[in-house]
Amino acid sequence: MRLALPRSNRAPILNWVMGVIGGLLVLCGPNAMGADLPDEVVKQEEARIAAIAKGMQSAVCIFANGGNGGGSGAVVTKDGYAVTNYHVVEPAGIYMKCSMADGRLYDAVLVGIDPTGDVALIKLLGREDFVPAVLADSDQVAMGDFCYAVGNPFLLATDFQPTVTMGLVSGTHRYQYPSGTLIEYTDCIQTDASINPGNSGGPLFNMQGEVIGINGRVSFEKRIRVNMGVGYAISSNQVKKFLGCLRGGRIVDHATLGARVATSDEGRVLVADILEDSDAYAKGLRVDDEILAFGGRIIRSTNMYKNILGTYPKGWRVPLTYRQGDKTHDVIVRLGGVHGEEELIQLISREKAPPERPKKKPEEKKEPEGDKPEKKPAPPMPQPGPHGAGQAMPDAVKALIVARHGYANFYFNQLEQSRVWKAATDKQGSFLALGGEWKLNGKTADGTPVEVSLNKDEVRAKLGEEEVRLELSKDLPAQLEAISVMKEPTKNNRSPQERKQIASFAVGLSMWRDLLVRGPEKFGDLNYYGNLEWGKEAELADMLIGTRSVVEGHFVFEPASQGMLSALEVLADVDGEGCTMQFANFQPSGMQQVPQQVSVDQAGQPLWVITWDKVDLQGGTEASEGGKP
Amino acid sequence: MMQLRFALLAVLVAIGVFCRPVGAQTSLAAAQRLVEPKLVKIYGAGGSRGLESYQSGFLISADGEILTAFSYVLDGDATTVLLSDGRKLTAEVRGIDPRLEIALLKVDAQDLPHFNLQEAVKLEVGSRVLAFGNVYGIATGDEPLSVLRGIVSAKTTMAARSGAYATPYRGSIYVLDALTNNPGAPGGVVTNRSGALAAMLGKELRSSQTGALLHYGVPVEELVGAVEDLRAGKTRPLARDERAKRPKDAHSLEMLGVRLVLDLLPRTPPYVDGVKRGSIAERAGLKSDDLVLMVNGRMASSCKAVREEVGYIDQVDEVRLMVQRGKELLEIVLMP
Numbered sequence: 001m002r003l004a005l006p007r008s009n010r011a012p013i014l015n016w017v018m019g020v021i022g023g024l025l026v027l028c029g030p031n032a033m034g035a036d037l038p039d040e041v042v043k044q045e046e047a048r049i050a051a052i053a054k055g056m057q058s059a060v061c062i063f064a065n066g067g068n069g070g071g072s073g074a075v076v077t078k079d080g081y082a083v084t085n086y087h088v089v090e091p092a093g094i095y096m097k098c099s100m101a102d103g104r105l106y107d108a109v110l111v112g113i114d115p116t117g118d119v120a121l122i123k124l125l126g127r128e129d130f131v132p133a134v135l136a137d138s139d140q141v142a143m144g145d146f147c148y149a150v151g152n153p154f155l156l157a158t159d160f161q162p163t164v165t166m167g168l169v170s171g172t173h174r175y176q177y178p179s180g181t182l183i184e185y186t187d188c189i190q191t192d193a194s195i196n197p198g199n200s201g202g203p204l205f206n207m208q209g210e211v212i213g214i215n216g217r218v219s220f221e222k223r224i225r226v227n228m229g230v231g232y233a234i235s236s237n238q239v240k241k242f243l244g245c246l247r248g249g250r251i252v253d254h255a256t257l258g259a260r261v262a263t264s265d266e267g268r269v270l271v272a273d274i275l276e277d278s279d280a281y282a283k284g285l286r287v288d289d290e291i292l293a294f295g296g297r298i299i300r301s302t303n304m305y306k307n308i309l310g311t312y313p314k315g316w317r318v319p320l321t322y323r324q325g326d327k328t329h330d331v332i333v334r335l336g337g338v339h340g341e342e343e344l345i346q347l348i349s350r351e352k353a354p355p356e357r358p359k360k361k362p363e364e365k366k367e368p369e370g371d372k373p374e375k376k377p378a379p380p381m382p383q384p385g386p387h388g389a390g391q392a393m394p395d396a397v398k399a400l401i402v403a404r405h406g407y408a409n410f411y412f413n414q415l416e417q418s419r420v421w422k423a424a425t426d427k428q429g430s431f432l433a434l435g436g437e438w439k440l441n442g443k444t445a446d447g448t449p450v451e452v453s454l455n456k457d458e459v460r461a462k463l464g465e466e467e468v469r470l471e472l473s474k475d476l477p478a479q480l481e482a483i484s485v486m487k488e489p490t491k492n493n494r495s496p497q498e499r500k501q502i503a504s505f506a507v508g509l510s511m512w513r514d515l516l517v518r519g520p521e522k523f524g525d526l527n528y529y530g531n532l533e534w535g536k537e538a539e540l541a542d543m544l545i546g547t548r549s550v551v552e553g554h555f556v557f558e559p560a561s562q563g564m565l566s567a568l569e570v571l572a573d574v575d576g577e578g579c580t581m582q583f584a585n586f587q588p589s590g591m592q593q594v595p596q597q598v599s600v601d602q603a604g605q606p607l608w609v610i611t612w613d614k615v616d617l618q619g620g621t622e623a624s625e626g627g628k629p
Numbered sequence: 630m631m632q633l634r635f636a637l638l639a640v641l642v643a644i645g646v647f648c649r650p651v652g653a654q655t656s657l658a659a660a661q662r663l664v665e666p667k668l669v670k671i672y673g674a675g676g677s678r679g680l681e682s683y684q685s686g687f688l689i690s691a692d693g694e695i696l697t698a699f700s701y702v703l704d705g706d707a708t709t710v711l712l713s714d715g716r717k718l719t720a721e722v723r724g725i726d727p728r729l730e731i732a733l734l735k736v737d738a739q740d741l742p743h744f745n746l747q748e749a750v751k752l753e754v755g756s757r758v759l760a761f762g763n764v765y766g767i768a769t770g771d772e773p774l775s776v777l778r779g780i781v782s783a784k785t786t787m788a789a790r791s792g793a794y795a796t797p798y799r800g801s802i803y804v805l806d807a808l809t810n811n812p813g814a815p816g817g818v819v820t821n822r823s824g825a826l827a828a829m830l831g832k833e834l835r836s837s838q839t840g841a842l843l844h845y846g847v848p849v850e851e852l853v854g855a856v857e858d859l860r861a862g863k864t865r866p867l868a869r870d871e872r873a874k875r876p877k878d879a880h881s882l883e884m885l886g887v888r889l890v891l892d893l894l895p896r897t898p899p900y901v902d903g904v905k906r907g908s909i910a911e912r913a914g915l916k917s918d919d920l921v922l923m924v925n926g927r928m929a930s931s932c933k934a935v936r937e938e939v940g941y942i943d944q945v946d947e948v949r950l951m952v953q954r955g956k957e958l959l960e961i962v963l964m965p
Contacts, residue, residue, distance in 0.1 A: 047655075143776055144661035146757075168657065168777040170761075174767055190767065191700065207655040219765045219811075229777055229808025230764055267715070300715070519751040605931045 047207070051149060052164055053348040054132075054209035058133035059150040060084070060124070061099045061157045062108070064092030071123065072151030072162065072202025073098065074133045074211055079615050080106070081247065083239055084201030085216045086113050087183070089120040092402055094409065096391050098124055098158035109400045110247030113408045115312070115348050116254040118183045118216050119234060120201075121246035123412075125396055133203055136210035138235035139350040141189060149193045149215050149231070151202030162202070162522075167193025175303045176217065176232060177308075182339075182347050186310025186361060188251075190230040190328070193229030204233040211236050238311035244531025244540065247414030252530070253344050255312035255335035257320075261291055263302045271322075274488045279334040280546060282603045285322055291326065293321035314338070315543075315554075316532045329605050334569075365450045409616040418553075420542045423563035429592035431516035436618025438513055443546060444608040452506075454513045462505035465492040468502045472510055480507070480572060492609045493620035501607055505600055510572040510583070511553040515546060515565070524548065534558055534567065535582075543566075551578075561586065564593060579607070589615060630655065653696040657778065660759055660824035665773045666742040667725035669695055670763050671720070671734070673702040682767045685774060685817035685830070686734065687708065688743035689798040689856070693718075693736040696856060697816030698832040699725050699930075703732055710736050715771030719747060724859030728797055728953055730832055731852060736802060744818070744826045749849035752803055752827045754779045754818075760809035760846070762830050764819025774817065776924075779807025779844075781924045796834055797898060797920050797953050800851040803828055810834075819846035876943035882936060885948065885963055886910040889921075892932040899935040901952075913963045914953065925953040 004152050037045075057449050060073035060082050071088030074080070082098070089096065093112045111121040124130065141147075148166040156163060171190035178184040204213040213233025220228060245252040259271050259276020267292045274281050293298050295308040295318050310320060314337035315627060320332050339347065404410035438454040444463070451462040460469045483503045486496040520526050527548040532543040534556050541558040556567035564586060570578040579602045583595035594615050600607040669686045686697035695710065703706075708720040717933045718736040725732045752758065759776045768774050783804040787796065803819065810830055819828040828846030835842055882889065886908020890900045899921040921929060924938035925948065942948055948963040 142658035142661070143665075144658035144772060145656040168778045170777055171767060171773065173772070190775060192775075219767075227808075228811055230767070230811065232777070233636060292894060303769060620951070 026072050032445075035210070051205070051207050051209040052150075054160060055133065055148065055203065055205040055211075056164065057148055058099045058211075059101060059162045061152040061160065062088055062092070062122075062201065063097045063099070063155075067377050070096075070152065070155055072215070074201075074214065075100075075124065075130045075204035075482050076132050076211075076243070078130055078132055079112065079128050080108075080126075081125055081241075082108070082122050082123060083203075083214055084120050084121045085214065086118045087121060089113065089218075090115075094399055096122065098122075099157065100315050101161055103160050105160070106399050107117065107394055110396050110409050111412050112248060112250050112252060113348075114242050114246060114252040114313070116182050116184055116342070117234065118185070119214065119239060119242055119244065119246070120408075121243070123398070123400070128314075133205075134210045135236040136208075137204060138189065138212050138237045140213050141169055141172055141206065143169050143172055146207050146384055147189075147191055147193060147204055147212065148207075148528050149191070149195055149199055149202060149233075150268065151195075151215065151610065152200035152446075153194070153196035153198040155198050163199075165194040165199075167191050169577055170230065174232060175307050176554050184310055185217055186236065187231055187235050187238060188217075189235055191211040191215075191231050191233060192228045192229045193231065196227050199231075200592075209238075214239060226474060236313065241311060241316070242313050242530075244532050244542070245315075247418060248416045248528040248530045249407050249409040250530065251344060251348065251406065251408050253314040253337040254339075254341050255316060257285075257309065257313050257333065257336045258336050259285060259375040260304055262307055267300070269299050269305055275336075278336055280320070281334055283320075283331040284324070285298040285320070285331075286324065286331055289321040291320070291321055295571060301412075309335075313530065313532075315529060317534065319357055341406060361519060367469075376489070382413075393540055407567050413528045414528075416542075417526070417544060418420040420528065420544060420563070421520050424557055424565055427562045427593065428564040428586070430484075430519075431617070432519055433619055433621065434592075434617045435517050436620030437616070438618065439616040440509075441614040442610050442612035444610055446590065448608075450608075450610050452509060454510055456514075456517075459510040461504045461509065462495075463502050463505075466490060466494045466499060466502060468499060470503065470506055472509070475545055476507075476548070478548070499540060501579070501600075504572065504602065505581075505607075506553055507572065507602075508553070508568055508579055508581050509547060509553065511546065511570060512565070514548070514570050515544075515553070515555055520544070536565055566595075578602070585611075589617070592617075632871060641781040642848075644957060654923045657759060657776075660820065660822055661761075661773070661776050663824035664759070664761055664776075664820055665820065665916065666713045667744050668774050668818065669762055670768060670774070670847075671695075671697060671702060671708060671957070672711070673704065673708040681815045683763060683806065683813050684815045686837065687816070687818050687826075688741050689746055691739065691741050692745055693738040693741055694723070694860065695720065695736065696741075696829065696852070697732055697734060698829065699727075699730045699732040700815060700832050702909075710733065710734065710771055712736075712738070712741070713773070714772065718912075725928055726855040726859060726950070728958065729800070729847070729852060729855050729939070730796060730798055731829070731855065731859075733856065742753065746826070746849055746853050748825070749853075750821055750827050752781050752784070752821070752826045754781055754784055754874075756827075757822050758807075758827065758846075759805060759815065759822060759824070760805065760814070760830060762809065762814030762898060763809075764809075764811040764812045764814050769848050777807050777809055779805045779809065782806045792945075796832070797922070798831075798847070799845070799955075802845045803846055805846065809844045810842050821912050829903065873892045873941065875941055878944045879940045880942045880944055880946075881950055882939055884944075885911075885939070887915065889932045889935065893955070899929060899932045907914075910963065913961050915950070915952070915961050915963070919952040919954050919959075921950055921952050922958075925949050 016120045016431050057077045060201040062073050063070045068092050071082035075080040076083055089110055096108050098106045098108045106124040106126050108122045108124045111123050111436045129562055147169050148164055150162050150164050153163055163543050164477045168183045170192050172187050176185035195218050201213050203211045206212050213235050215233045217232040219230040257280050259274040259280055261269050262272040264270050264539040271287050271289045297308050317332050317334050320333045400411050402411040440452045442450050448464045448627045453460045457473050483500055490499055515523055523546050529543040529545045531540045539559055543558050546553045552571045557563050558566045563565045565584045569580040572578045579600055584591040585596040587596050597611050670685045672683050686695045689696050703722055710720040712720050720734040720736050723733045739836045757780050761774050763774045773882050781803045786801045787798050812948050814830045815832045819831040820826055826846045831845055831847045885907030885912045888903040890902045900917045901917055903917055904915050920936050927938055929935040929938045950961045951962055952959050
């Protein structure tokens with residue numbers, strides 16, 4: 001039905017319309033900004049405030065003792081482990097003070113350092129209920145995401161309240177050339193959030209209040225040492241990889257493949273050079289092979305490769321896909337160290353410059369592929385309040401320090417060793433009373449009988465008809481050398497190669513028995529390595545490294561085995577051939593759990609899967625041996 | 630009836646106008662993904678005495694026309710462009726506009742994502758923007774250019790004057806509150822938060838007193854006309870014949886009666902400082918404060934370059950100068 005409004009009703013309708021528009025103006029229009037914000041805006045503000053408040057709970061301001069500078073950090077565990085930059089702790093030494101947004105000052109001790117990656121781990125004392133920051137998956141960060149940095153720029157936080165600056169993620173997976181020092185920033189997150197001297201070591205958060213990076217570096221104008229819109233944060237995924245090793249109080253080195261790569265004219269990444277004693281070489285990699293994937297990433301350029309390589313600690317096992325001729329190979333490579341052990345230690349002591357270091361001359365020449373931002377020195381600042389020079393170290397802190405050459409703080413290595421061993425023995429039981437003869441009998445998958453007998457002096461391993469006997473207290477290197485140089489088939493007509501494999505297996509089993517029977521204290525040269533990804537599921541496992549003359553044993557304790565000793569890789573200096581043993585099918589045997597199956601690999605190639613029919617472990621105690629742990 | 634419909638329509642329009650929903654803003658990643666494929670990295674001459682040999686640019690046509698800031702990076706013989714996907718192409722300098730200091734490059738490619746200059750948006754003071762540029766040359770290969778966020782602090786005109794400032798540009802600019810124009814950024818883009826093109830990041834300009842960089846963009850509407858001219862082939866710089874030799878008796882600025890400003894900067898803009906009385910230059914109408922842009926059809930954007938170009942012209946030949954006087958472009962012919 002048509003609505004016909006008489007003329008006289010027009011005015012009220014127009015009034016009504018104007019009233020509605022006026023009402024809308026009041027509710028939504030710009031004049032209303034002061035009085036009533038739109039709900040959406042209020043919601044976003046509150047979300048931002050909440051995210052920042054969450055992030056600030058775990059942010060730390062670090063004050064170096066004696067007024068040598070400072071920076072920032074982020075607490076990552078409830079009991080106070082905090083991540084920061086190496087260049088923040090380096091002038092501070094082993095003891096420093098930290099403030100948090102709750103207004104309190106905490107003592108802190110150095111735990112571990114990664115000088116090349118510019119990361120360090122410290123531990124705050126005095127609380128078991130710190131609010132830890134969550135380390136997010138930095139691979140999920142996209143350019144254009146908002147982010148915020150929390151820290152102590154210009155050491156402003158005399159009231160212990162950190163500074164918050166906000167910005168965008170300006171770039172991801174950025175590679176920064178080493179600028180003359182040993183520090184190389186790889187795979188980092190670039191941000192335009194204001195990062196200034198003092199922000200170093202502090203967290204970069206996403207808008208959910210999770211850590212996506214640790215701020216550490218900026219690109220500077222040639223003359224002005226303040227933020228120019230370009231800051232870099234070490235990715236949280238890299239920090240996660242190093243965390244275990246840093247917890248072990250170590251001076252952690254970065255990884256190398258033992259090969260140099262270069263991009264060809266067609267854009268293929270080829271091996272230019274390779275060390276013959278590298279694990280990559282042992283796994284078949286040669287010059288001119290093409291790198292297709294590394295660490296789970298498809299590699300399209302040398303920068304990409306360097307980026308992903310730079311996020312790994314020395315010693316990690318990483319998947320590599322390469323093409324040789326027309327065949328593609330998938331292998332797991334054990335990464336070596338960029339520096340020699342002593343070399344790294346010396347580089348660090350050379351780095352310890354006095355606070356008044358002469359400024360580097362601004363670089364005139366720049367290469368097209370990237371600029372060389374200068375290393376940020378810790379600015380010498382006068383320290384206000386209680387943290388002046390001459391502060392004595394509290395006893396609680398002294399108790400957490402054990403100095404030892406080659407370690408940042410050996411106390412924590414002992415702590416982690418004990419933790420790992422306790423967790424292992426809680427589950428697998430103690431083998432300390434089983435110091436007598438061990439006899440294991442079984443078969444390989446194809447039915448070949450296997451006989452092994454072990455005691456503290458000797459190991460005998462027999463596979464089929466071929467037997468290898470090694471005397472452990474005599475010159476082990478010479479015995480292994482003798483086997484490795486054999487070229488003729490053995491008496492039983494087995495290849496010398498097979499004899500070497502059995503020898504490796506024998507050595508591995510003897511090390512396995514040694515650790516179980518002696519325990520970490522008496523084993524001898526044993527230390528906590530840290531965490532690394534192990535196994536098909538690539539779960540983080542603990543690892544101890546023990547050395548027996550020329551043999552190095554990597555003892556792995558996997559979460560999948562509830563922390564029991566479940567794998568062992570043996571590296572022999574002689575000939576570079578070792579073997580990897582994966583223990584499975586743990587069954588109770590007396591008071592202990594004993595693996596009923598061991599899979600043996602060499603250079604990534606499976607050798608045997610041995611199932612034991614009969615395991616006889618004799619009691620007895622070994623005469624104590626070995627030097628300092 | 631009409632009144633009721635009108636009323637309802639008015640109400641709906643009012644709702645639409647006044648109640649614009651505020652989008653969830655924890656990420657501008659979508660805008661970055663939209664813009665990045667249209668950007669290029671440019672590499673060329675330079676790389677010494679503190680000057681970078683890289684800058685940024687953006688595609689304005691599907692077949693590979695690129696707009697960028699004109700700078701010394703483009704001076705050399707070989708200009709290389711990296712597309713967003715990492716493809717490396719040789720670029721030809723198709724045209725240069727000396728007043729706007731922009732250059733049009735061309736690479737040989739098809740079906741490239743690009744900006745349409747006609748669809749550029751205008752910004753206001755307070756507009757929230759994103760700036761894209763290869764600051765510090767951080768991005769190489771197929772890595773994306775850096776993205777920064779900021780707002781338009783001011784919309785104003787450049788008041789370039791002889792000597793103190795290093796640009797002849799007199800048009801309007803957006804001054805930004807973000808640190809956008811770092812080395813490597815010139816030729817990059819300023820967009821709104823949805824990734825729509827608004828301006829080009831201009832060439833590096835520093836205050837001679839403080840050394841501070843000016844962070845600014847040149848609005849696209851200032852450039853559109855000039856770009857069309859460049860596309861049409863006007864102001865194409867002539868290539869000097871490789872075998873050309875200096876004439877035995879060439880012109881010189883002194884003989885012509887032209888005195889340029891003191892050559893103090895690495896590339897001093899060639900402003901005329903004075904014209905000798907009774908000289909060829911005075912007769913031709915050259916005046917103080919004129920800025921020389923081209924000599925006989927060839928770009929000459931520094932005192933050195935002007936001197937050099939003049940030295941290739943035989944004394945018996947005329948010298949055609951294109952100069953900027955105030956906002957005008959004039960041709961001045963010096964006849965011997």
